[in-house]
Amino acid sequence: MKIRYGEITKDVLLMLAIAGGFAVAATSPFFLINVTRAIVRQKKYDKKYKDFKEKVLAQSLSGLNKNKIIIIKEKEGKFTVELAERGKKVVKEILFDNMQIEKQKIWDKKWRIVIFDIPERKGRQARNAMRWKLQKMGFFQLQKSVWVCPYPCEKEIQLVCEVFKINPFVNIVTAEQIYNDGNLKKYFKLY
CATH class of the missing domain: 3.30.70.240 (Alpha-Beta Plaits)
Structure with missing residues (x-):
């Protein structure tokens, strides 16, 4: 059965795929809120999700971790977030589902x-x-x-x-x- 992911979750997974993961310095187990704030600050979310709650993204990250799609590790007060093998498969599915043909600026008449x-x-x-x-x-x-x-x-x-x-x-x-x-x-x- 194929799991459906929301727009925000897809964006987080694609961001992780591009960045290869990210690290956050944190002393609290509630560091997901800090990660969430960093993601929400991106202009994409400022315009797209005006009433967006950081808590929703934190829950999304937590769910991805629970389902072994991302890996969250803590070492010396620094948390890292990266894609698990299952997450890499999910990213490929997302990319395949969203694949489009790139339009040429000038049509080659073929x-x-x-x-x-x-x-x-x-x-x-x-x-x-x-x-x-x-x-x-x-x-x-x-x-x-x-x-x-x-x-x-x-x-x-x-x-x-x-x-x-x-x-x-x-x-x-x-x-x-x-x-x-x-x-x-x-x-x-x-x-």
């Missing part, structure tokens, strides 16, 4: 067409997961198993195929023209 034919033995679940992910990443559904994007997306599609274990059943075509592409240009705001 269409990336993702075509897949996943056999029945692989299951309906894999096909539906692929469709869901392509839709979430902003692709346009041209046909049931044909999706289009105007931006380079090969690396992202390769990762999706690896995660869903469907590499042999997916192809990416780069085309300079699609007949009657007015709807596509409108959808991607390429006019």
